[in-house]
Amino acid sequence: MTDQSGSVLVLTNDHDVTADVVLRILAERHVPVVRLDPGTDLHTDAALIATYRTGDQRGTLRTPSRELDLTRVRSVWSRRPSPYEGPADLDGQERRFAASQSFWGAGGILASLPGAHYVNHPWSNRAAEYKPAQLSAAQHCGLSVPSTLITNDPAEAREFVSWQASSVVYKPLWNTPYKGTDGKSQQVWVREVRGHEITDAVATCPHLFQARVEKAFDVRVTAVGDKLFGTRIDSPDLDWRKRQALMRCAPIDVPEPVARAVVAYLDRFRLVFGAFDFAVTADGAWFFLECNPNGQWAWQPDSVTDSVAHAIADQLQKGQDA
Structure with missing residues (x-):
């Protein structure tokens, strides 16, 4: 099957059920999608080709079922690809060498597709993962920080x-x-x-x-562009992730000042997506704790999960015009 004009390229592992939620929406909209886990697929049955000449850049991705022109990819969703670890049949130094070359070679190609809209760009993800940088950006954007x-x-x-x-x-x-x-x-x-x-x-x-913030509850704000989706989290634990079976979740509105600051934060790091965690006190003060630029979101109430999935699908479908 040869394609795919305006395809969406999804970089994630085979077991990413969260990605499947968005891919179903794109399939319903008849948006062509190519899924790739570069950390593993390029060691088995996929091939990546890129050429660079003065005034010209071309590339092709070949999988068992697709041939994708990399210059015509509309969007790249950098979700949860496997790490570059090298072929399993190599040992020691050879495997480390292959892993390094894959990271810098394949990773560099897939992060430099002309005309593609990235959700998020992998280099933006990495820059936004440093907690000191998060705290500095949050303060700059007007968020309260413990x-x-x-x-x-x-x-x-x-x-x-x-x-x-x-x-x-x-x-x-x-x-x-x-x-x-x-x-x-x-x-x-x-x-x-x-x-x-x-x-x-x-x-x-x-x-x-x-x-420690003397919080009344936690809030997860999932941001996709300028669309924000809030979830209130009530948990008996300081860290609600520890025993998620005991937490209770419900949609919550995001105060306008916090919403403006969140959008400014995304812009500062050149992010399209971000999963923000806040602690909210009894008197209604919202304290920024962190932002995962590639956080999970499908665990939230069905209405929130569905809205987030459609917002991501909108970004991927629109491409660079989003």
């Missing part, structure tokens, strides 16, 4: 804890894979920390400490 310290100085950390009127929480700066002594994967959750718990081990790397 008092925060990022340091590898144990004394500074202890002093920060001692000066806070409320308790302090620790948050990892990145969701790094972590295994316990038994070899089992563990999740590092947001947790309260006391001054006496801060040891000299803090000097090993930067740690993020933040004044």
